[in-house]
Amino acid sequence: MTYLAKPKLHHPSLAKNRVGYTRRDYEGRISTLCAGCGHDSISAAIIQACWELDIEPHRVAKLSGIGCSSKTPDYFLGNSHGFNTVHGRMPSVLTGAYLANRDLIYLGVSGDGDSASIGLGQFAHVMRRGVNMTYLVENNGVYGLTKGQFSATADKGSKSKKGQTNNDAPIDLVTLALVMGATFVARGFSGDKTQLVPLIRAALAHQGAAVIDILSPCIAFNNHGGSTKSYDYVREHNEAVNRLDFFPQREEITAEYGAGEVTEVRQHDGSVVRLRKLHADYDASDRIRAMSYVQEHAARGELITGLLYLDSDACDLHQELNTVLLPLNTLGAAELCPGSAALEKINASLR
Numbered sequence: 273m274t275y276l277a278k279p280k281l282h283h284p285s286l287a288k289n290r291v292g293y294t295r296r297d298y299e300g301r302i303s304t305l306c307a308g309c310g311h312d313s314i315s316a317a318i319i320q321a322c323w324e325l326d327i328e329p330h331r332v333a334k335l336s337g338i339g340c341s342s343k344t345p346d347y348f349l350g351n352s353h354g355f356n357t358v359h360g361r362m363p364s365v366l367t368g369a370y371l372a373n374r375d376l377i378y379l380g381v382s383g384d385g386d387s388a389s390i391g392l393g394q395f396a397h398v399m400r401r402g403v404n405m406t407y408l409v410e411n412n413g414v415y416g417l418t419k420g421q422f423s424a425t426a427d428k429g430s431k432s433k434k435g436q437t438n439n440d441a442p443i444d445l446v447t448l449a450l451v452m453g454a455t456f457v458a459r460g461f462s463g464d465k466t467q468l469v470p471l472i473r474a475a476l477a478h479q480g481a482a483v484i485d486i487l488s489p490c491i492a493f494n495n496h497g498g499s500t501k502s503y504d505y506v507r508e509h510n511e512a513v514n515r516l517d518f519f520p521q522r523e524e525i526t527a528e529y530g531a532g533e534v535t536e537v538r539q540h541d542g543s544v545v546r547l548r549k550l551h552a553d554y555d556a557s558d559r560i561r562a563m564s565y566v567q568e569h570a571a572r573g574e575l576i577t578g579l580l581y582l583d584s585d586a587c588d589l590h591q592e593l594n595t596v597l598l599p600l601n602t603l604g605a606a607e608l609c610p611g612s613a614a615l616e617k618i619n620a621s622l623r
């Protein structure tokens with residue numbers, strides 16, 4: 273099934289974006305996931321976000337690990353670069369690719385098993401290094417691909433489909449990303465596209481490590497009564513702290529809100545994130561407060577969603593390393609081997 277391509281035929285009246293593509297040009301192959309899987313809704317949100325942002329598909333590199341979630345890059349952006357890596361190792365491959373070619377837009381797609389179990393170390397390091405990427409975790413609390421074992425994000429006391437109780441404390445990837453220094457941290461729900469699409473758009477424009485932990489129910493193994501990652505549970509316990517509008521640099525900002533309800537944040541690339549506060553006491557520019565807020569509400573069984581933290585002055589890894597502006601993979605022998613006189617000069621400066 274995975275080799276099945278969608279028909280190439282496009283209806284001539286399909287709307288085109290500014291770079292001349294229809295939404296269908298951002299699709300991939302036919303999904304082989306279970307019908308109703310949250311991951312398919314996330315793929316649809318990615319397609320929508322990239323189409324709306326007028327991103328040329330060849331400018332995107334999508335990387336993933338292993339899992340149902342990590343299979344999804346086959347189902348969107350079929351004309352982009354792709355690398356399906358080893359389980360839990362996507363972050364280091366993405367970091368290497370980003371160092372070699374800073375001109376691409378990097379999209380990492382992972383699962384809760386891929387990121388919080390086997391890939392936990394890689395997840396932590398890619399956040400603290402400020403790699404310029406959008407990292408999406410499709411979080412269903414189980415290893416879907418290997419038939420529903422608890423993952424490290426499963427809540428303590430939650431039940432498996434067969435009635436076993438999970439006795440381990442959960443890893444909260446939002447809190448971990450905040451601790452590790454990610455500069456754009458959000459949580460979304462696959463069932464709330466109105467919230468998710470602008471979150472993905474803003475994350476793609478962010479110049480630094482952007483992570484979105486997306487609750488994405490697994491209907492085959494984790495959508496029953498004792499689960500805290502089911503559609504019903506997430507709908508009932510989901511509390512959005514803000515609603516986000518995203519305006520790329522060239523777009524006119526038109527929406528009007530009352531004074532005091534809105535915070536506008538301009539990102540490095542000139543884009544504007546407009547946050548409409550739903551919780552008056554929530555401040556998305558305060559990393560420490562974001563951590564305690566998420567934890568306080570988790571203790572009450574509430575899932576906080578929205579843009580939880582944004583550092584608009586973020587520095588990415590290339591800025592930190594002071595590398596040349598040209599992609600390293602375009603440098604020729606002349607730039608890489610400047611000759612013995614230049615080498616002598618460097619050696620002299622170190623004596």
Ligand SMILES: Cc1ncc(C[n+]2csc(CCOP(=O)(O)OP(=O)(O)O)c2C)c(N)n1
Binds near residue numbers: 359384410
């Ligand atoms: C090194 C290695 N260990 C274990 C596995 C088996 N394995 C494949 S997918 C997976 C878990 C996937 O879970 P998650 O990342 O949450 O993705 P989901 O299927 O739930 O979307 C495991 C343990 C593997 N493929 N490679």
Ligand code: SF4
Binds near residue numbers: 341417492
């Ligand atoms: S097993 Fe679960 S995660 Fe995998 S495709 Fe089916 S519903 Fe989705």
Ligand SMILES: [Mg+2]
Binds near residue numbers: 385411412415
């Ligand atoms: Mg999973």
